[in-house]
Amino acid sequence: MSGVNAPTAPATGPGASEGANGVRRAVIAEDSVLLRIGLVKVVEMAGFTVAAEAGDAAGLLAAVAAHRPELAVVDVRMPPGFTDEGVRAALSIRREHPDTAVLLLSQYVEERYAADLLAAHTGGVGYLLKQRVADVEEFVEALRRVAGGGTALDPQVVSQLLIRRASDPLERLTAREREVLELMAEGRSNSAVAARLVVSESAVAKHINSIFTKLDLPKADADHRRVLAVLRFLGVAAGR
Amino acid sequence: MTLPPRVRRALSRLRRDLLFVAAGVLPHLLVVPLYLWAALCIGPTLTGSDANAPVVLMAPLALLCAAGPGLTEVQRWRFRALCGVELPRLGLRRLRRQFGYNWLVGPLLGTLELLLLALLATGVAAATVLLWIWALPWQWRIGHPGYTTQATYLTGLGLLALAAVVPGAAGLVRLENLVGRAVLGVSRHDELARRVEDLTESRAGAVDAADAERRRIERDLHDGAQQRLVSLALNLGLAKATLTDLPPEAREVIEAAHREAKDAIEELNHLVRGLHPAVLDELGLDAALSGLAARAPLPVRLRVDPLERTTGAVEGVAYFVVSEALTNVAKHAREATRAEVTVARIGGILRVVITDDGPGGADPARGSGLTGLAQRVRSVDGTFRMSSPVGGPTTMSVELPCPG
Known part of the structure; x- marks a missing residue:
């Protein structure tokens, strides 16, 4: 279950340079x-x-x-x-x-x-x-x-960064959507989120779509939106 | 010949007392001839019989004026060098007291000193009268037949006089000390002011020392016990993950140990965090408080106005206040659903307010947590207020003066 949720690693990203012998x-x-x-x-x-x-x-x-x-x-x-x-x-x-x-x-x-x-x-x-x-x-x-x-x-990093958010679009999220977003922020995939919250994967996907809508994220590439949502959630200005 | 220590001590005290008394005669009585001189000039000045008299009168008066502060310095030296008593350097301040001492009290004390020395001299002379008689050639003895009962009486009286000198000198030294300190000494106001200054300084030192000690303990625990515990938990975790073919009882034991180790880490982390986190020194109050807020078992809203850094002691107290307050909320106000922490700097005051929506009814007089908190706030001259009506909400408000 590695990195499903993460930004798709570009060709130069980490993990791309696995040694030739696979070590x-x-x-x-x-x-x-x-x-x-x-x-x-x-x-x-x-x-x-x-x-x-x-x-x-x-x-x-x-x-x-x-x-x-x-x-x-x-x-x-x-x-x-x-x-x-x-x-x-x-x-x-x-x-x-x-x-x-x-x-x-x-x-x-x-x-x-x-x-x-x-x-x-x-x-x-x-x-x-x-x-x-x-x-x-x-x-x-x-x-x-x-x-x-x-x-x-x-999870503590997530909750600590969350404290900074006093009032913003995140307040529009339901408690369940926040939970989903928190788990996404920790770096978990849809299926891991589903397992953690004991719901189906499709329910998680529904929550995530609702989060994207509420945070006014453009309907572009899903992975990118996912990262943006997490970053907005954490209140971190994304660099690169 | 060796003397018993008690006698030796008494003799050295007597020597010191006599030296002190003897050294007082001259500075105390110096003004007396000036008085006489002035008195001699006053008569002709008033009657106008001598045209020079008013001019000459200026001399003793000027000397008397100079004698005020000048003699005070001599007395300061005398008290310090011979009695170990420190009088303040008055200079030209509080001249009335200086003149009072040197013009009025001084001659009286000088007279007493002179009398005591005279008693000593007479005592010595009388006590040794038989020696004198024996030492004089017999032709010079006028009408004195020699070793008479009179001479024996005289010796006895002399010894009595010497015996009286000992308590007399001690009493006079005590009297001079009383008078000197009362007239030339530090006024109660000055003494209290100096004492407050001293105490403020030493308390700041104590607060800093306690802070440094907390930092040291935090560092020691971080480098020692915490790493050990993590390592222990890690090894137990490895055992749990790799030893899959163990009998269920053994697995249960390993799992229990693993849980215990992780709980111990949590507990120790919590304890260490309450001391003085390293991040407080590195990044300041804002960053350190967000860590506290995140670990609190209830949602905490943290509002920290952009702060300049203040002293370590003040930041340490502010951090401790929030830490204790949130611990209290978690412990005593279980019904509380949220808490709010506000930190702002208004002028020279750092204001920390912690509010929770719990059931209230907290009493600062009870519970060592709140007492300790109030004490630490007071240690940096801060004020601590708490309002907790039954039914809530509870508000804790702390104001800390921050220099600079």
């Missing part, structure tokens, strides 16, 4: 050695080969430049400053190596970081709470989705 490589940056060991296991479980591990942002950037991986799993708070090193590294990776998708892990959701990331990129990025790695299956799915050019946003 997908990943780089991990996390300063806690203990957690790094666990992360390596999960990333390998998701079908990636861990090409390099780094303990700080500089090491991460060097590893990405050297290995050109499909995916980088990055801790937000890393030495030396223990602030937003990971976010800055992620932005620079997405800028300089568009083929590398980035999944940020953070102890807490900092909405500003998520907004920075999403404003610049709508695909091939993810922002999850660190504790989500414990739910191995879901985390593996998120890893694959991000590497495939999709997005994975923590």
